Amino acid sequence: MSNSNVKAKIYVFGAKPKQALLVPEIPIAVRNNCQSGQWVIGDTDYGSKISMTILKFSKFFGNLGQTINTLWGQIWFIAESGELPHGVLMVTYIKGRSLNDFNRLIASVQSQGVEPATGIFLPEFVKHSGQKPDENGVVKPINYYSLKWRWQERTDWSIIHQAAAVLSDENNLSRMIDLEGTRKMVCLDNLSAEETASLMVAHTNSDQNSSLLSVNVSDDKALPQGNESLAAALSS
Template sequence: MATKTKETAIQEVNPIGFGITRSSGIMVPATAYSVRNNCQIGQWMRGDGVTPIGNKLSFSPIHVVPFYGDLGKTKATHWLQVWGVSEQVLSGKSVFVTYIKGQNQSSFGNMILEATLEGKQPQNIIIHSSFIQKSNEYGTYYTLGFEMADRAEDDPMQEKIALLIGSYPQLTDTNIPITLFPSNGLDQSQLDEELDLRRTLAGKS
């Protein structure tokens, strides 16, 4: 009887070619599964922008990367690219990606930093996010609020997420525009120069 190699023990290729299902049972899709936080209507949405998930989303962040640039109608902005796992998104059987900006980015980033300094691992924590309604002279809008909690010690998602992270998944979102890029190690003048170059390239494509 054939035995599994170390590689196949870590991951199994989906026979249809949609992505890789890890031994954890959590899939890393070939095309990133996008979740949007729509601060105009106060709803988490699937990437199509049509199907709502709800005004609350609880998830474990497994990878966070700072980005800069243009996304949709928002220009020259700092973002956080956040990869996560949530029982509310595909029943926790796949990773998803979302982008957080502005004040939301600052509060979320601070929370991740605090968790890191406390020695917590992604599988140990769960982030509860909800939209908070606000208003100004231009009308009503929403911001995201975040609260961090510990997953229960007997929560089976702890082991699944740990196995996923231990398999070193390649997390790449090929759906974002060329004008949005990782900002690690670049100062503001370098970011603006890179963005100008990418806008030029985007105009030629």
């Protein structure tokens, strides 16, 4: 007869090792909701406060949700405080005011001779007021939020050691690809300023109902000659 007081062991999903970070096989997408000023996963709100360590940043251009033909910043991060899960790698996207302020902060920290990724990022939702036409074309006042970014030096370096271990593992790097979030985007990381501008013009002038990846890269009117890296990005 089995002893009911002895815990049985079962292995289905696995568990995060102690003193390590979890890199999910399917990326956990976190939305910074500009309407409510909350961090959201699916339909669940996770509050407005967070501090994070950033493991990867990339630039994209394209469509996400109802926003089309836009510059995006893709951030892979670990939440260190707040209501979002801790110790788990997640991904979020920023644009507009939030992206501009993020770029400002990065340049400011870099100018001090410091690698920004070694510190702690503290994004804060800031409320704005504006106007927007409704479905009947009547202009009405609206409120929305953007992220104001702050940065501070860290005193506990354990997360950085764990992050370095994640980034040194090819299996983890292969999981840091958000196929769903970027399916209508093109990565700009390896493109020159000229190539980036050409790509933006090509997509802005293209049929917005078609996929970004279906742009005809052989169209001489869309792309200047010699842009092999741009053509590769569009066709990837």
